[in-house]
Amino acid sequence: MIEVRDLVAGYDGTVVLDGISLSVEAREIVVIMGQSGCGKSTFLKHLIGLQKPISGDVKINGIDVAHMSEEDYRAFCRSVGVLFQSGGLFNSMTVGENVAFPLREHTKLAEPVVDIVVKLKLQQVGLPGIEGLMPSALSGGMRKRAGLARALALDPTILFLDEPTTGLDPIIGAGIDALILRIRDIYRATMVVVAHDIASSMHIADRIAIFRDNKLVELGTPEQIRGSPNPYVQQFLNRQPDRTDHPTESFGYLR
Amino acid sequence: MLKLVEGARDACLTAHDVGVLAWDSVRHAGYAVRRHKLLFRQLFEVGNSSLLIVGVFGLFVGLILVLYGGDQLSRFNQEKYIGLTGLAVVWEFGPVFTAFILAGRIGSAYAAEIGTMKVSEEIDALQVMGVKPEAYLAAPRLLACALMLPALVVYADFAAMMGGAGMAWVSVRVAPSEFFRVFFQYLEFKEMARSLIKAVVFGGIIAVTGCYHGFRTTGGAEGVGKSTTASVVHSLLAILVADYFISRILLAL
Numbered sequence A: 001m002i003e004v005r006d007l008v009a010g011y012d013g014t015v016v017l018d019g020i021s022l023s024v025e026a027r028e029i030v031v032i033m034g035q036s037g038c039g040k041s042t043f044l045k046h047l048i049g050l051q052k053p054i055s056g057d058v059k060i061n062g063i064d065v066a067h068m069s070e071e072d073y074r075a076f077c078r079s080v081g082v083l084f085q086s087g088g089l090f091n092s093m094t095v096g097e098n099v100a101f102p103l104r105e106h107t108k109l110a111e112p113v114v115d116i117v118v119k120l121k122l123q124q125v126g127l128p129g130i131e132g133l134m135p136s137a138l139s140g141g142m143r144k145r146a147g148l149a150r151a152l153a154l155d156p157t158i159l160f161l162d163e164p165t166t167g168l169d170p171i172i173g174a175g176i177d178a179l180i181l182r183i184r185d186i187y188r189a190t191m192v193v194v195a196h197d198i199a200s201s202m203h204i205a206d207r208i209a210i211f212r213d214n215k216l217v218e219l220g221t222p223e224q225i226r227g228s229p230n231p232y233v234q235q236f237l238n239r240q241p242d243r244t245d246h247p248t249e250s251f252g253y254l255r
Numbered sequence B: 001m002l003k004l005v006e007g008a009r010d011a012c013l014t015a016h017d018v019g020v021l022a023w024d025s026v027r028h029a030g031y032a033v034r035r036h037k038l039l040f041r042q043l044f045e046v047g048n049s050s051l052l053i054v055g056v057f058g059l060f061v062g063l064i065l066v067l068y069g070g071d072q073l074s075r076f077n078q079e080k081y082i083g084l085t086g087l088a089v090v091w092e093f094g095p096v097f098t099a100f101i102l103a104g105r106i107g108s109a110y111a112a113e114i115g116t117m118k119v120s121e122e123i124d125a126l127q128v129m130g131v132k133p134e135a136y137l138a139a140p141r142l143l144a145c146a147l148m149l150p151a152l153v154v155y156a157d158f159a160a161m162m163g164g165a166g167m168a169w170v171s172v173r174v175a176p177s178e179f180f181r182v183f184f185q186y187l188e189f190k191e192m193a194r195s196l197i198k199a200v201v202f203g204g205i206i207a208v209t210g211c212y213h214g215f216r217t218t219g220g221a222e223g224v225g226k227s228t229t230a231s232v233v234h235s236l237l238a239i240l241v242a243d244y245f246i247s248r249i250l251l252a253l
């Protein structure tokens, strides 16, 4: 269970998140949506304690993540899986070593068992047999999925996924959606997912949160979001561009 | 005036951050020893990559010192004391030049490696897997530099003595045996120890400066470039300043 109360956050001087309150129940999938640069990744980094809030707090199972002791944080990390927007793979290690990293760090599994788990996790994300490759040899979508495999390595009970399906083709993307739902149902995991794809979000989300201009403007089940009277939400769902009538003279100067 | 106050405040904050990083790295030295593979890789990296250049550097320092020293001494007909140039190598040239080479080769590489990891979210990933970046990245590097620099200094001293002995024969006709006899007659054990203590401190400075600039990198490839340059400039400065103070303290003992 995740509780965010009046979270104000930003980078030296500029406020990026302004008074966000949101709670995520156990075994719930909350999808965060919003325009590029509105602070979704920043929000996620506050949920996992990587960045400290300016004010407000984030509590996971009743513990403030920004002020945990080193041992508590380590134990917390054991039960958490994170996929970063850029994948966050260690570029100096093979994909297999990347996925094995949390296993070696947190468990005493024998090496052959680690190997099996690594193969299994890579299989789950649709990348069987690539454990020997270096991350630099992967495509963008493959890096994402390899990052997802690493996030799943310890069978976490809480997952934070930053755009797991962005940049994937529709078929693989649908496969990842199905995987997310299966993980929730089998492992009883709680998830916060950042996503851009509306159809996919509607499919996987129990609730959707829409961010705009540093604020949380709408929160509800996919049906509630669809029926929202908020014009911005409707513009967002229907993919309408802003009406910023670009003066046509600004095109064509170089012809 | 306000600028000055702000500058002083920034300097204090930086000093504090560097101090915290240094202390965290030392505190986690045990982790680096337990994960000996990490440590060995860093030790190998530091030692192996600098072997040739440190040797050549040392050789030429020896040649140049004896060339000038011999010229000066021959004016007073005291060429037989040419072996004393070796003491200057042990006191200053060995530790300082070797540290300079390492700051350029190793410190900058640390800033670039860790900076790249920072901008590609690898450091964040490390943290959320419950691993302290100070323990995993900084501690092995600090240990590797602090342990390897003294060894490289002895090796540089050796190369300089070889160059010096050769040059002494060529320029002022002092036999190598005579060169080394004078050198060892005047070399005291505590001078050697002083030189090695300096080397350990310089190694620490190089590693901590490189890691510090790596960790505070922001803003993509350009940021990595800036960090790399800053790490070299700052470690060169810090090495010389530290050299002065260590020399004063050790000479007073």
Ligand SMILES: Nc1ncnc2c1ncn2[C@@H]1O[C@H](COP(=O)(O)OP(=O)(O)OP(=O)(O)O)[C@@H](O)[C@H]1O
Pocket: A011, A016, A034, A035, A036, A037, A038, A039, A040, A041, A042, A043, A085, B218
């Ligand atoms: N390290 C940083 N330093 C300073 N400002 C930052 C930093 N990271 C992000 N920002 C700023 O914070 C704001 C929110 O960034 P964030 O990465 O959270 O956006 P996002 O919603 O994840 O966008 P996207 O959908 O493009 O990933 C942006 O305006 C960005 O300029």
Ligand SMILES: [Mg+2]
Pocket: A040, A041, A042, A085, A162
């Ligand atoms: Mg983002």
